[in-house]
Amino acid sequence: xxxxxxxxxxxxxxxxxxxxxxxxxxxxxxxxxxxxxxxxxxxxxxxxxxxxxxxxxxxxxxxxxxxxxxxxxxxxxxxxxxxxxxxxxxxxxxxxxxxxxxxxxxxxxxxxxxxxxxxxxxxxxxxxxxxxxxxxxxxxxxxxxxxxxxx
Numbered sequence: 034x035x036x037x038x039x040x041x042x043x044x045x046x047x048x049x050x051x052x053x054x055x056x057x058x059x060x061x062x063x064x065x066x067x068x069x070x071x072x073x074x075x076x077x078x079x080x081x082x083x084x085x086x087x088x089x090x091x092x093x094x095x096x097x098x099x100x101x102x103x104x105x106x107x108x109x110x111x112x113x114x115x116x117x118x119x120x121x122x123x124x125x126x127x128x129x130x131x132x133x134x135x136x137x138x139x140x141x142x143x144x145x146x147x148x149x150x151x152x153x154x155x156x157x158x159x160x161x162x163x164x165x166x167x168x169x170x171x172x173x174x175x176x177x178x179x180x181x182x183x184x
Contacts, residue, residue, distance in 0.1 A: 035132045038091040038103065040083040045100045046091065047077035053115045061147045062172070092132065094125050104129040111142040130158050140180040145173065152178070 094102035133139035
């Protein structure tokens with residue numbers, strides 16, 4: 034069910050990311066201009082063109098032709114992990130994260146500081162907060178999580 038993303042998946046990937054941004058992050062930032070104008074499927078889908086770094090490092094959870102989740106990895110860092118809201122809490126995120134850990138040794142990521150639900154998800158799957166923080170785009174507070182090495 035997990036396979037490399039293809040250029041033909043670009044609009045679905047973009048749709049899923051934008052839906053998650055609007056559902057999960059808009060309530061914290063309330064930036065109408067960004068979330069409902071600048072952030073759009075057409076522009077984001079253009080990032081996932083054939084041969085692009087974004088496409089090369091992205092994998093999708095494909096359930097019989099329905100893409101329900103995506104993960105993007107850069108080295109050992111999980112860069113993006115999103116599951117369509119209607120399919121959340123069904124194990125898809127856990128499968129995608131497990132895939133990244135197994136295939137790439139994924140052991141670190143940055144999460145939105147306000148995303149308590151996401152941080153709790155990563156903690157349940159062997160990651161812990163490091164205390165390290167950074168500000169992305171001058172207004173997005175992120176916290177770092179690393180995977181606890183299993184004995």
